[in-house]
Amino acid sequence: MSMNIMGVPAFLIGGEKVVGFDSVKIENLLDYTVEKCPKCQTRVRVPKGKGKIKITCKECSEEYIINTKNN
Numbered sequence: 001m002s003m004n005i006m007g008v009p010a011f012l013i014g015g016e017k018v019v020g021f022d023s024v025k026i027e028n029l030l031d032y033t034v035e036k037c038p039k040c041q042t043r044v045r046v047p048k049g050k051g052k053i054k055i056t057c058k059e060c061s062e063e064y065i066i067n068t069k070n071n
Protein backbone atom coordinates (compact mmCIF):
# COMPACT_ATOMS: atom_id res chain seq x y z
CA MET A 1 0.00 0.00 0.00
CA SER A 2 2.98 2.31 0.30
CA MET A 3 3.71 1.96 -3.40
CA ASN A 4 2.02 4.21 -5.90
CA ILE A 5 0.81 1.72 -8.44
CA MET A 6 -1.25 3.17 -11.23
CA GLY A 7 -4.01 1.41 -13.10
CA VAL A 8 -6.40 -1.30 -12.16
CA PRO A 9 -4.90 -4.34 -10.55
CA ALA A 10 -6.11 -7.76 -11.57
CA PHE A 11 -5.70 -10.99 -9.73
CA LEU A 12 -6.17 -14.57 -10.75
CA ILE A 13 -7.08 -16.61 -7.72
CA GLY A 14 -8.07 -20.22 -8.01
CA GLY A 15 -9.18 -19.72 -11.61
CA GLU A 16 -11.36 -16.73 -10.76
CA LYS A 17 -10.42 -13.36 -12.16
CA VAL A 18 -10.71 -10.49 -9.74
CA VAL A 19 -10.30 -7.00 -11.14
CA GLY A 20 -9.63 -4.12 -8.84
CA PHE A 21 -9.47 -4.16 -5.11
CA ASP A 22 -12.57 -6.17 -4.45
CA SER A 23 -11.27 -7.19 -1.09
CA VAL A 24 -14.36 -9.10 -0.03
CA LYS A 25 -14.28 -11.24 -3.13
CA ILE A 26 -10.56 -11.80 -2.78
CA GLU A 27 -10.94 -12.80 0.85
CA ASN A 28 -13.69 -15.23 -0.01
CA LEU A 29 -11.54 -16.87 -2.63
CA LEU A 30 -8.60 -17.30 -0.35
CA ASP A 31 -8.65 -20.03 2.23
CA TYR A 32 -6.79 -17.95 4.73
CA THR A 33 -7.02 -14.55 6.30
CA VAL A 34 -4.39 -12.24 7.72
CA GLU A 35 -4.36 -11.37 11.38
CA LYS A 36 -2.05 -9.14 13.35
CA CYS A 37 -0.29 -10.03 16.55
CA PRO A 38 -1.81 -7.80 19.26
CA LYS A 39 1.58 -7.32 20.82
CA CYS A 40 4.03 -6.66 17.98
CA GLN A 41 1.66 -6.27 14.97
CA THR A 42 3.41 -9.01 13.02
CA ARG A 43 1.02 -10.25 10.38
CA VAL A 44 0.30 -13.94 10.24
CA ARG A 45 -1.74 -15.96 7.79
CA VAL A 46 -4.36 -18.10 9.45
CA PRO A 47 -6.79 -20.59 7.88
CA LYS A 48 -10.45 -19.72 7.55
CA GLY A 49 -13.43 -21.50 9.00
CA LYS A 50 -11.63 -23.15 11.88
CA GLY A 51 -13.57 -21.44 14.64
CA LYS A 52 -11.49 -20.17 17.51
CA ILE A 53 -7.85 -21.07 17.13
CA LYS A 54 -4.76 -20.21 19.11
CA ILE A 55 -1.94 -18.42 17.35
CA THR A 56 1.60 -18.28 18.60
CA CYS A 57 3.43 -15.29 17.19
CA LYS A 58 6.66 -16.29 15.54
CA GLU A 59 8.26 -12.95 16.34
CA CYS A 60 7.44 -12.34 19.98
CA SER A 61 5.96 -15.69 21.07
CA GLU A 62 2.75 -13.97 22.12
CA GLU A 63 -0.15 -16.40 22.23
CA TYR A 64 -3.56 -15.12 21.22
CA ILE A 65 -6.94 -16.50 20.25
CA ILE A 66 -8.67 -15.50 17.04
CA ASN A 67 -12.07 -16.44 15.71
CA THR A 68 -11.82 -17.67 12.12
CA LYS A 69 -15.33 -17.36 10.79
CA ASN A 70 -16.59 -18.97 7.61
CA ASN A 71 -17.83 -15.70 6.19
Ligand SMILES: [Zn+2]
Pocket residue numbers: 037038039040041042057058059060061062
Ligand atom coordinates in the same frame (compact mmCIF):
# COMPACT_ATOMS: atom_id res chain seq x y z
ZN1 LIG B 1 4.02 -10.80 18.14
